[in-house]
Amino acid sequence: MILFTPTQPMCQGTSLEDGREASLKILLQFAQVLLRVIDEGKDGANVDYLSKIAELVICGRADAKSKYPPTMVGQIGVQEAVTEALSAGVPAMTIVNEGLARGMRTVGEHFASGRIFVPEVLMAAKAMKAGMEVLRPHLAAANTAPRGRFVLGSVQGDIHDIGKNLVRMLVEGAGWEVIDLGTNVPPEQFVKAAQEEKVVAVGLSALLTTTMLQMRTTVAALRQAGLNTPVIIGGAPVTDSFAQEIQVAYGKDPQDAIAFLEQLSPA
Numbered sequence: 683m684i685l686f687t688p689t690q691p692m693c694q695g696t697s698l699e700d701g702r703e704a705s706l707k708i709l710l711q712f713a714q715v716l717l718r719v720i721d722e723g724k725d726g727a728n729v730d731y732l733s734k735i736a737e738l739v740i741c742g743r744a745d746a747k748s749k750y751p752p753t754m755v756g757q758i759g760v761q762e763a764v765t766e767a768l769s770a771g772v773p774a775m776t777i778v779n780e781g782l783a784r785g786m787r788t789v790g791e792h793f794a795s796g797r798i799f800v801p802e803v804l805m806a807a808k809a810m811k812a813g814m815e816v817l818r819p820h821l822a823a824a825n826t827a828p829r830g831r832f833v834l835g836s837v838q839g840d841i842h843d844i845g846k847n848l849v850r851m852l853v854e855g856a857g858w859e860v861i862d863l864g865t866n867v868p869p870e871q872f873v874k875a876a877q878e879e880k881v882v883a884v885g886l887s888a889l890l891t892t893t894m895l896q897m898r899t900t901v902a903a904l905r906q907a908g909l910n911t912p913v914i915i916g917g918a919p920v921t922d923s924f925a926q927e928i929q930v931a932y933g934k935d936p937q938d939a940i941a942f943l944e945q946l947s948p949a
Contacts, residue, residue: 731767732781735813738763739785739855742805744812750805760813774820778857782813786855787940793848794937800848807851828859830882830947832939833875835863837886837900840893845917849885852936858882858943869896869903876904876911882946885939886930888917898928914942 738760742750745759758766760782767777789806792798832853836846843865850860861879863871876884884904888894897915904911913930916939925932933939 728767728770728772728776728780731763731770731772732777732784735760735763735767735777735781736785736788739782739806739809739813740788742802742809744805744809760809761816764813764816768816768820774817774824775826777813777817778821782810782817783855783857786810786852790852790855790937790940793852794935800844803848803851807855810851810855829857830943831859831861831879832883832885832943833861833863833872833879833881834885835867835872835887836865837888837893837896838866838868839896840888840890841865842889843887845889846885846887849887849916849933849936849939853939853943856940856943869900872900873903873907873909876909877907881911883912883914883943885933886913886915888915888920891919894919894924897924897930901928901930912942912946914939 738758741754743754743757743759744750745761746757748759749755764777764781767781768774786806789798789803793800793803834846834850834853836843846862846865850862854860861875861881863875872884872886875881886897886900888897894917897920901913904913914933915925915928915930916933916935920932922932931942933942
């Protein structure tokens with residue numbers, strides 16, 4: 683049985699510093715109202731399960747054993763909520779789209795607007811992953827395919843991956859399969875992945891001005907290989923004008939990457 687109600691401010695009183703605690707409380711209050719508004723008119727048998735899963739993702743509550751957030755110790759997490767939803771007959775793909783992905787979309791939007799920070803995103807991604815582990819065999823049995831494949835990596839010479847990892851987690855949360863090539867990826871590796879994996883798009887990340895120039899080299903390698911695969915670039919030194927110069931899309935944050943992919947392959 684679900685151990686909390688949709689209106690309960692589940693994440694209140696977490697052990698974040700005061701400013702971040704306040705922003706997280708506001709985020710959850712907003713999310714709860716938004717989810718209830720969206721749910722009006724939907725099948726009531728499924729709505730409570732899906733809303734609660736989304737809220738648990740936003741809170742970063744992975745499972746009942748987790749110590750995060752501190753005020754939810756002893757309560758269920760995404761893992762248990764997903765199990766209950768499956769037992770109640772909610773389809774696995776519905777749980778992904780309207781529970782897990784819905785929660786991660788809210789997390790991504792609020793990260794982009796500065797309302798929450800990297801630690802909260804990481805905990806939300808961990809919670810989403812806990813739910814996906816429960817769902818994986820059900821999705822495989824139903825032969826459920828992801829929305830598409832997205833190749834991602836930090837360009838050659840760049841070993842930084844925090845921004846890239848955030849993009850990966852949020853794009854996965856939106857229902858895409860991400861082929862993460864890692865860091866210091868040479869152009870030919872991007873070319874090989876784009877050729878072999880039937881990808882929707884390629885994402886290039888760089889943190890340094892010097893390595894940013896490798897984006898131009900990588901895009902040129904893709905085009906010389908005869909690939910017209912759409913490319914999006916991002917990272918601290920990257921600008922929209924540079925993206926226009928090398929004729930690719932620019933993403934200032936993970937939400938831009940999701941919007942870019944959704945334009946290429948609408949749900």
